[in-house]
Structures are given as structure tokens and as C-alpha cells.
Amino acid sequence: MIAYSICESPHTPPNVLRLGFSVWARNPPKGYLSIYPKAAEEARKRAESENVSLCALVDDVWPMVALSRTHREQQNISDQFVALLPDLGFHEVHLVSDFVKDVALGAYLPHATRVTVSEFWKLLPQSKKTISDNLTLNEILGFLWHIHVLEIALGEFQLTGLLVGIRSEFFYLTARKLLPPHDVYFVNTS
């Protein structure tokens, strides 16, 4: 289930894994989410960890902005995530709107100085590249925002690592260069 992992960060205390899983609350929760708690269990065995916490980071801010939703519309979707994720085996569920207080440009634009256009282009999925004429600068904004969210979450919830889909491999490899030390477990979702 876990394709590969990069485990370099020191765990404190030893053998405790606190993994973050990030999801944009764009649509109602889908079945594929159940893969991640199982992958977290596999990570626990691999790391010979005594316990593992899997924290879902549910981004309810970006979809609201990107899809021009009202607060109420977004809340309805977010509520579905909050209700379902514990049942699937997620130990903690955190809404981004609860822990990311600084949504000002100055908080996340500086990350953009450390990522090159070439690196960014590699991050874009092929499906987007084929329609690149229709893409806007918000692709960059979304990337910066997500980095910002992960940076805060790593500190706020004392995460030792992130559990991510292999399809987002390039993004999380790039994020590792920008964020404080953390492990990454790439999960085969296909």
C-alpha cells in the first residue's frame, strides 16, 4: 500500500508517529479516503511504532474561495468530512479555518521565492498541462496556500510526517524542501 517513504526526521518521543493527511473539502467525502487509515497502520508496522495518530487536515478555506461558495455552503460539505473521517479511522480531524488564522498574502507569498517555474511545471498533473492555456495564476496561489497550511499544521499538531497519495509525489517532494523536517509516506492509491 505504501509505495515508498522518506523517513529522516527525528521522532519525539521515539516510536510515535503523528501523520497528517491533507484533503481539500471540495466535494462530499469519497471512498478512497479509507485507504489512508490502513496505510497509516502499515506505516506504524514499518516504523515499529507503538502508536500512530492520523490527523486529517480538512481545507475548507481554499474550496470556499476557489468555488465562490458561501460560508454556509462550505460548512455543509465540511460537516460531512468532520462526521465521516473519524469513522474511517482518522484519529483527529482539523478544519483549516480553525487553525490557519493568517490568510493574508504576506504570509504565504514569500514561499514563492524558493520555487522555480521549472519545478512548478513538474508539479502540475498532465491533465492540467494539456489545458495550460486555460490555467491562471491561481495554480500558483493554490500551491502557495497549501504549503502555508502544511507549515502551520506541522507545528500546530506536532506532526512527524505526512501521509500522501503517490499522485501528488512531486508536490510533496517540493514541499519537503520548503517546510520544517518531516517524514513522507507515499501511498499507492490506484
Add this chain to the structure above:
Amino acid sequence: MKRFDQQFLARDSESWVGMEVDELVGFLLPKCQEVITTDRLRQKISEHPTLKVKFGIDPTASEIHIGHVVPIMLLRQFAKAGHHIDFIIGDFTARVGDPTARDTGRVPLSPEQIVKNMETYTSQIGKYIDLRMLHIHYNAKWLNPMTLQEIFAIFQQINLSEAMQREDFRARMRNEQAVSLAEVCYGVLMGIDSVHLGTHVEIGGIDQLLNFQQCRKIMRQSGMDEEVILMTPILEGTSGDGKKMSKSYGNYVAVNATHEDKFGKIMSIPDRLIGQYFRCFADVHQRELEELDAFIGENPMEAKKQLATLIVATETRNIEDGLRERESFERKFSHKSICHEDCIELTEDTNTTILDALVKSGQFKSKSELRRLFEQQGVRSMNEDGEVILSPEIVVGQVRGVVRVGKRRFFRFVMS
């Protein structure tokens, strides 16, 4: 002899408030390499008794040269005509780094560097424009707190491929040099400045064209009338090899240089640049260009002296300062009469080599710089018998007369 220096400097104290549109445009255009568009400029001046004119800088360097002053001289004309000058200090955009005409990415500045650079920057441009005429803004004030919703609404309007495929970016990527995401966003941030201030006219160097186009686009998409762009040329350096004036090329005239140094360096420019420099630093009207160019063609040496006089005098707003430098220059170089005050006096043992003595003077960056000057036969003694090329090994006791190093530095030795 026509005295353009005195004629142009006399305009320094004039008020141009209420000047006819065509008359004002006639003064503005000689300073511009490109205007987008001249018709719209005329229209804007006619429509707005007080135009909002924007000029922005990123405080990336503390020491500036006269090439940086070129757009300031255009800005000064708008100020004289009574328009509202918004002077943007890009403390936010400096953290991003303007990609314009860069071979490599700029290093983003820290807030402390920005404050320090700005203090020295404003003290230098204060020689050319009355700082009281400027409305100074720091763009972090409105860019920093922009919410995700606000910035999303603007970024949504800019095509990603278009923003990434600027010619300067493509050239850098072809050379395997990095372009950061922040640089891609830079022009848009400038556009947000214009929207925030309701800018009518923006001034800058021609190298800013791509950023200005983004500004106009952002304004248009925000439902505003696009700003008119006035772009000044990039001043060519003093060496005449076609390279822009730059510290790194060593072909610059520092704003903080002494009057003597400024005058001397202006005198070293090739004749073909005299016209461009006059346009950049003097209030020349379009109708005067033909006469000015004819004068330069017929009397290039005199024209250059007038130009150097004008540039020195503009700084102090006093023609006497320029004329004094001219007199001193002519005495030293035209009449080869070096007086005591022109020389740096060095006290040395008679057996010290001239190379070591000059190194000890502290007037040179390095021993290797001096060695180069010796190799280029640029170190000479001057006395009643004429000039003698000196070698670095010669001892001070053997030198007769004044020693000239390069074009403009003079030394006199006193034996200890």
C-alpha cells in the same frame, strides 16, 4: 557661444503649473523612449488638472548612479507641472524580487536592508527632486494584508502560460537559470499598486515594459481606465561600449561622487552620447532638439562641457558650482596647469617604490588595480619638460614633478 547649460538650468526654478497640454508634452517626450500612448497622455492631461503619477522602486541598492536618476528627471517635470506624485517604495515587492532584465534571480531583501537602503536612496534622489513633492507609499501596507479572496480574484484573470512565457524568463530558462514563482507574480503585484492608487500615468525604464503591460491589464480587468506608460531609456554607460550604466561594468557616475569626479566622468563619454544625456538630464523641449543636436555636432567638446556643467549644477541648483568645475577641469586638462589643491600629498622615504607609495595612499582598491594602470602606461610624471611614463619599480626620490594616475588623480611626493 550658445549656453544651453545656463538656459536649461534656468528652467529649474520655473513652475509649470497651468502649462498648456502640448507645451508640457513637448517637454516630456524628449525624455521618453516609448509612450503608451502619446494620444492618451494628452487626453489624460486634458481631463485631469491633477494627474496621479506613479513611480515605483524596489530598494535593492543603497548607492545609486545617475542612470537611476533618469526617470526621476521625468517625474520632476510632472511635479513642476503640479501633478500628484505617488512614489512607491516596494518593500513588499522587494521581498519577491523584480525579474526585469536579470540573468539570474534577485536575492530577496530583508526588512532591515530595505529600511537602510531607503534612507540612503531618498537622500540621494533628494538632490534631483524636492522630496516634499512626493507622496511616499510602502506597498506592503496594502499588499501584505490582501486576503486570499482578494488575491484570488486578481490572479484568476491572469493566464499562467502568458505570465510564465515572458521573453526574459524564457531566455533565462534556456540558459538553465532559475525563474522563481514569485517573479512570475511580480508584474501583477505592480498592477495591484496601480489599482490601489488609481494611477493615471506611470513612469519607469523601458526595461519595465512587460511589468507595465501586466499593470495595464490588471487595471483594465478591475474596471479601471488603463494607466498611460512613459518609459525612459536605459542610460548607456560612460565607456561608450554600448553597455548600460552599471556599477558592475564600472562605467557609472555615482550620485554621491564629488563634483570633480562627476564632471570628469561626463567628459569621458563618447560624443554620440551627448544628445542622449542632455535629453535625460535637462528640460529640453522638442522644438529645441534640432538646434541642440546641431550645436553638439558642431561643437562636441563645448557641448560636453556644458552637459557636465549642467549635471553638476542640477544637483545643487546653482550654475556657479558647475562653472567652477568647468574652470578647474579646463585648467588641469586643457591648459595642463596642476595647482597644489589638485594633488594628494604623500610623504615617503626616497627609496620607496612608486608602486608601494601609491598603494599606501589608500586611493586605490588594490595593488592589482594599480599594476594594471602601470601596464596601461597610465602613471606618468608631469613637469616642465612634459610627461614621462613611469614604471612601478621607480623609487619616489627619482620622480620629478606631479604624478598623474589615470586621467584624473594627481599626487605630489614629499620626502620624509
